[in-house]
Amino acid sequence: MGGAPRWRVRLVIGVTVAWLLFVVLHRVLSGRFWLWLLPDLVPPLVYLAGPLLLLAAAPLAGRSRRWWCSALAAASLALGAGQSGLHLGPLGPGAPAAPAGAVRVMSWNTEYWDQDDDPERFYGFLKAQRADVYLLQEYLHWTDGTPRQVDDLARLRREFPGYHIAAEGELVTLSRFPVAASPPVGPAVALGPGAAWNSAFLLAKTLRTDLRIGTSIISVYNVHIPTQYMLDENPLTSKFYSELHGRDAARKAQFRGLAADVEANRNAILVSGDFNTTGAMGDIQWLSDRLSRADDDRRLYPASWPAAGPALWRLDWTFTSSARIHGYRLLDPQGLSDHRAQAMLLSVGDDSDRKNRMASSN
Incomplete structure (x- = not known):
């Protein structure tokens, strides 16, 4: 009782x-x-x-x-x-101020470029960030469930005069600084010169550009890891699970390729983009273990997707080695994308991460 x-x-x-x-x-x-x-x-x-x-x-x-x-x-x-993705940075003293000459970087999944947007608004948003380096994903259109190549390089050169431009598949990097090299990463090694765009779209999910900033070289990795699940797929069919298995294999191949390249690279490093991966997923743990992660110190829960809210997932990340991030922010894309944009100031020359990375690889 x-x-x-x-x-x-x-x-x-x-x-x-x-x-x-x-x-x-x-x-x-x-x-x-x-x-x-x-x-x-x-x-x-x-x-x-x-x-x-x-x-x-x-x-x-x-x-x-x-x-x-x-x-x-x-x-x-x-x-x-x-x-859980909880970030206690807002309760701390805050990040150190950026030194003079820090590099302004923007990293953003554009959600199919300007396909459903006014191109003037789209380019206006990009230019308003006044970035020295832009790492842009989904440089493509999507029609009837199929990716379509975009050729907007001429306009990019007009809108960003003096910038160096590197593009591969759906990835494009713009930089005020010279591109010293752009070696392929991971599965993209198999592409070879003059590869078809569709092949590059499937295999080139990391675009590496080695930028010469003053007397330093920093390897910048523009990343878009394939998604694991499409919302219009039916989980009650066998096709759903075979495609899920295939996507997992494609994701792992991209992560392995990125990990191998980062481990072998002794330059300063910036890895940034849309990983389609939360901090709770084991796929991304090696990056947090070996590199320094950037977080938005204004937010206890710094989520990036969906931008229109409620944003419950952080899919977009930035990591560094031998470099430091200052003033990292997740920006409202003003309705131009379902991903918040990553904006930050970058300074090169912190060796502590490089030593940790070298020690972990030995």
Whole structure:
């Protein structure tokens, strides 16, 4: 008499155990097993909110079981809180001021270039950022489920006179600084000179440009990792899972190629773009382990997609080695894209990350 209803006790215990099991499986399988790409789609904030809700619900399990449920919820919190995307930078002293001569960089997934936008607004937004280096993704149009090549280089040269332009597939990089080299990365090595645009679209998901800034060379990686899931696909068909498996293989090939190139590169490094990957996913952990990550210190939850909100996922990232980011911001794209733009100031010459990267590769 007076105890908690049996159904409620079972519900609280069942949900608490199931959530802990989910978090454990996530830590084990994310980035390792292709089918886990689907659970990986949950907003990372759930890894913090879920355990907190379970802790609040633990008393509903009754006196004899509340502490057991609390312990399980606390375990899931300990395992998952670091996956939540919560950023405590706004509570700290803030990043150091940018030195004189810092380089202004913009990195942005344009969402099919200017296909559904007024080109004047599109170029006006780009020029308003006054960036020294632009890393732009989705330099293409998308029609009837098919990527279409865009040839806007002539206009880019008119709008950005004096900039050096490198383009491959759907990626384009603009730089005030000379491009000393642009070696292919990962699967793009197989393309060769004069490759068809469709082949470049499939294989060239990282565009590396080695920029000469003063007496320094910095390797800039413009990245767009393929998405794992298309919203118009039916998960009740076998085709859905075969394509999911294929996308996982394509993503892993791009990540492996990027990792190998970064590990072998002794220049200063900037890696930035749309990774279609949250911080909770195992695919991106190696970047955070080896390089320094840039975060928006104005936001406790710096999400970049969807830009129109509520933005629950951070898919767009920037990492550096032997360089420092100042004043990193996620910008409202003013309706021109579903991704927030990354804007930052960059200074070259911090060797601490390079030493850490070299040590981790030995």
